[in-house]
Amino acid sequence: MKKYSRRHRAHLIRKSRAGSCRKSAHFHRHKIFVDDLARMKSVRRRLPAFTTEREVHQKYICFDAPKRFNIFENYERTLAFILDVRTLFMRTQRKRGRRPYYANFSTIEELDPASGLILAAEIDRWRRTTSRTPVSFDHLWKKDVRDFFFQAGLFDLLHIDPAATHVSEGDEGDFETIQYRSGIITSGEEANSFREELEAKIGGDIGPRVDVYNALSEAMSNVVWHAYQRTLGAWPKAVINRWWLGGTWSKSDNMVTVQMYDHGVGIPRTLPKSEHWSEVLPLIGRIDSERSDAGMIEAAMQYGRTRTGKAGRGKGLAQMADWIESADNGSLRILSGNGSLTFLPGRQLIKERLATEFCGTLVEWKVSL
Secondary structure (H helix, E strand, O other): OOOOOHHHHHHHHHHHHHHHHHHHHHHHHHHHHHHHHHHHHHHHHOOOOOOOOOOOOOOOEEEEOOOEEOOOOOHHHHHHHHHHHHHHHOOOOOOOOOOOEEEEHHHOOEEOHHHHHHHHHHHHHHHHHHOOOOOOOHHHOOHHHHHHHHHHOHHHHHOOOOOOOOOOOOOOOOEEEEEEEEEOOOOHHHHHHHHHHHHHHHOOOOOOHHHHHHHHHHHHHHHHHHHOOOOOOOOOOOOOOOEEEEEEEEOOOOEEEEEEEEOOOOHHHHHHHOOOHHHHHHHHHHHOOOOOHHHHHHHHHHHOOOOOOOOOOOOOHHHHHHHHHHHOOOEEEEEEOOEEEEEEOOOEEEEEEOOOOOOOEEEEEEEEO
16 A cells, blocks of 8 residues: 655645545536526526527528517517527527528517617627627618617627618608617726717716716616626626616617616616625515515615725716606616616605516616706
């Protein structure tokens, strides 16, 4: 029998313990992954099924987007399509003889800007996590949908060339669209750049510069410091700390709309993990004894503090609500978890329970100039 020195035996024991710790951590991460995947599949089963009858190309199994692609007014069908994009596109290992899936955008007749941002973020996430390049059949899309995504910079975001050539025909319609932005840090320069591009479109200020800057910066901070918690899994693999930002200007009613979206686990799930949870708990008891997801969003907005407690990051959603209140018009709407919260001037709140859990957090605020 081979004999080891005392020093070598101690080394082997330390190595064995380190291996056990790594295996335990791997098991914990895998369990989070499996639990989140099971939860998302449960959500998808409660939504309308997709159809595969239409075949745009023989190489693909096609599933159609709803005609009314609007997360606010056609929630279940729009969310079902987004979840199908997430799950079906992530099947990188094809079985022998099975064709890949194709998301058919040509069926979209009405597109909401916030829903367009969610769809762009979902495809961008797939591109980043798989290192694969999507294929576009945009020459088959409706003209309004194609023009919107051209202006919004979908193809630049995905680093692909469109199949159709965009030709400007004078009047571009009622909407002016800001190019999509995406990042993983809280950037004051990014917030300033977005505001300047939006104000260049409308030819004037969208509000007090400090308020606008703070609202955009706080929206980015909320994603970086709140949305992606390591102890709460997200399926598929999350693009950590990444946010997506978009904006539009409606010429007819002079309405500016800004959207911020992330793929995090949602405010209702992250708030109880906050270090300020013991202080938030009495507030939730007063505003929503049932602790609904909409009530959790309201508590997060009213409490107005972040889990890091760092200076300059203390207002979050409250900063955006203050912008709406100071402008005395517009609205702030948040979708997260199973809740929807709409903030209106005069501190009016409309809380709703969503039919099924939302995939991430969407913040949309509107101001009429």
